[in-house]
Amino acid sequence: MSIASVASPRSTRKPKGEGHVRRAEILAAAEGIFVEHGYEGATIRKIADEVGLSSTALYMHFADKGEILNEICRNAFDTLAEEHRLILAEDAPPLTRLRRIAENYIAFGFANPNAYRLAYLTPMVETRHGAETVAQQTGAELFRAFVSVVEEAVEQGVLRGEPRVLAQVIWASAHGLVAIMTTKPYFEWADRETLVRTQMDALFAGLTAS
Structure with a gap:
């Protein structure tokens, strides 16, 4: 189904x-x-x-279907951005905030599977009517804020490596889990919370290993 x-x-x-x-x-x-x-x-x-x-x-509400898709993607990114801003403002160590952001991103994807697919998994050719601009602009803002926390962790010596590379590794790991579980719901997945926790444990243990 x-x-x-x-x-x-x-x-x-x-x-x-x-x-x-x-x-x-x-x-x-x-x-x-x-x-x-x-x-x-x-x-x-x-x-x-x-x-x-x-x-x-x-048509009294929307000029065309491109405008509808555009607004769906904008609403999804705006919701995610606001949640991330609250986490970024927390008085917590950078690694704690990084993990919270990754886990929140995953939770958002599972809670909003349709919007997530449209924003992150729809081929660019299908979003050429403006939705890709929303994803690029707001998504870039989210990623820059995420990189800033990674830079803070590197400065404190709790992470080693180039901040942009580390940020992309964390984001790609979170995205991959949501994408495969969302698009392959027929697979006999283990308990979702257990999968997320295990993946995050492995990811951050690997990144912080000396």
Whole structure:
């Protein structure tokens, strides 16, 4: 079963006078349709039908499907960025904050599988209508902040190596776990919390080994 298939049942067409469905409802429905059908296969008609609107009514909220995809990705990155800012501001050792950020990134991916796929796993050719710009800009900001914490850990002597390389290793490790478990849900995975904890233990033990 695809992730998109567990979405809420299709709404019936909204009767006249009931008003337009909220933007959030449109975005939630569109996430599943983009993931299941891809950018090219997703249409305004499909999205409108899913939320019980006419295509004309949906166009009152969004100019086109590119704008919808753009906003889905922006919302995902904004949520993640705000959570990371709170962790970065904590009065804790750099390694503690690094691990917290990695674990929060993983938790975000599992809690928002559709948005995660669209932001991180959708081929660039399918996001050429602006979503890749959101990912590049906000994602770059997140990564720069992450590198700054790695630099702090290197300055304190608790990590050794080039900060940008170390930051990419940590991020790639977190991303890989979310990506494979999200896209291969049929595999008999071990307990998720155990997998995350074991991977983080191994990763940080390896990076801090003398």
